[in-house]
Amino acid sequence: MLGRVIAVLMPAPIAPIDPAEAAYQACVTERDAGIDKMQADGTITAQQATLFKSRADALCRSQAGG
Numbered sequence: 001m002l003g004r005v006i007a008v009l010m011p012a013p014i015a016p017i018d019p020a021e022a023a024y025q026a027c028v029t030e031r032d033a034g035i036d037k038m039q040a041d042g043t044i045t046a047q048q049a050t051l052f053k054s055r056a057d058a059l060c061r062s063q064a065g066g
Contacts, residue, residue, distance in 0.1 A: 020064045020065045021064070023060075023063070023064040023065075024060050024061060024063075024064035027056075027059075027060035027063060027064060028056060028057060028060045031053075031056035031059075031060065032053060032056065035049050035052045035053055035056065036049070038052075
């Protein structure tokens with residue numbers, strides 16, 4: 001029983017994130033937010049947003065070294 005209680009109180013440690021993956025995630029998050037705002041403002045269509053997000057993904061991967 002004690003082992004079960006300790007397992008609940010102490011979650012498994014989180015593996016460290018690769019710096020390149022962290023840079024990629026930060027880049028995509030920032031760019032997606034800008035694209036979502038442009039779509040919400042009516043500046044671009046949903047189709048354009050999808051295209052821009054795919055291009056942003058490619059850009060962020062190349063910048064992050066992936």
